[in-house]
Amino acid sequence: MRSLLRLLKKYSYILVFLLLEVIAILLLSNHNHYQHSRILNTNREITGWIFDKVDGAREYLSLKETNEILVQENATLRNKLASPGPSIAKLSPEEIQRLNYYSPARIVHSSVYKQLNYLTINKGRKQGVTRDMAVISEQGIVGIVLESSPNFSTILPIINPDFRLSAKLQKNNFAGILQWDGNSPNQAILNEIPYHVDVQIGDSIVTSGFSAIFPEGLHVGTISDFSLQEGNFFEIRVLLGTDFSTLFYVNVIKNFLQEEQRELEEKTNE
Amino acid sequence: MIRIVGRNIIRFLVVILFQVLVLDNIQMGGYLNPYFYVLFIILMPFETPRWFMLITAFILGLSVDLFTNTLGMHAAATVFMALLRPWILNIFAPRDGYEPDTFPRIFFYGFNWFLRYSLVMVFFHHLALFYIEVFHFQDFLSTFLRVILSTLVTTSTIILSQYFIFRK
Secondary structure (H helix, E strand, C coil): CHHHHHHHHHCHHHHHHHHHHHHHHHHHHHHHCCCCCHHHHHHHHHHHHHHHHHHHHHHHHCHHHHHHHHHHHHHHHHHHHHCCCCCHHHCCHHHHHHCCEEEEEEEEEECCCCCCCCEEECCCHHHCCCCCCEEECCCCEEEEEEEECCCCEEEEECCCCCCEEEEEECCCCCEEEEECCCCCCCEEEEEEEECCCCCCCCCEEEECCCCCCCCCCCEEEEEEEEEEECCCEEEEEEEECCCHHHCCEEEEEECCCHHHHHHHHHHHHC | CHHHHHHHHHHHHHHHHHHHHHHHHCCCCCCCCCCHHHHHHHCCCCCCCHHHHHHHHHHHHHHHHHHHCCCCHHHHHHHHHHHHHHHHHHHCCCCCCCCCCCCCCHHHHHHHHHHHHHHHHHHHHHHHHHHHHHCCCCCHHHHHHHHHHHHHHHHHHHHHHHHHCCCC
């Protein structure tokens, strides 16, 4: 018994090591499975606040680029107003209410060149941003809201291996799964497009609208390369529209039909 | 031990804030990710109890994790590094051992000793960190390249910091 105690004492720090590693790994695996705790929410408020203060300088230095992007956006919007097609004026008030609502937000912190990349934006529950909302930029889609605290939200961007998106070829509507392979922050892989589909370099990839998070037809990127995989599917390399390293402003989309679609799907699954 | 805590608490805060507010914002491409905060473990006094070192490493890693949304990742790697530290120190020990009232720094043991010691420490930290990050061994070589390159960058920043901030 005494020798056992002596042994325990001698190797106690190994036990401390194992204990701490187990805690760390548990935290890591739980966190990635979208479980969350109050601690994390408080933490998001604090880190968000710090990032928000420090980010002022970065924002100031990039005013020129931001301006250019805004000018371009204005031009696109004017074009949309001028062009014929379904416009808001023709819709009844109920239908307008059901349209997606766009809410602008600023990125206060982002990581781009890591494996587990996340973004933090300065809108949270108080501003109506909750989990599973879509986040887009002028250049294309950005990601989805993972968690939100009162004033800040964490975003899971395309460039995180946990992110999956149902996307389709714009010209013929064949849909596949878009996922990041962890290599370059401006490329992702589109899988599950069957081999008989006509695929060309330069084709546009847009959201399919199957997921109830992203509305249909948002720009994702363009095809930069493709190859045929085993099992008769293409592996398509997509050049993402969004440049994450220069991203400052995003729009959060509230899809008013999301609840309805999800309820229906749950009922069907039962 | 209370003395160790008091003397190190400011350094603790400085390395974390430098890491998350400065280094994490510098984008140097996917292969270069300096993790300067490990300096804190490298500079801990020789006589720090092992269990205390492990717990400090855990808290240090977890604090960085809180800012990068990767709860547990940096903590696991930093604890691993803290576990190896006594052995690494043993391997690099001078012939007559480490003298009392000295610290693991260039000032006391010279550039060569510090370079070897910090290089090995940083290497094991980054090895654990990057493989936990990808969580598979498929792209073994590209991850290993990331480990090597980031180790070089981190070690350089650590050596530089020794001349600019922690001179004495």
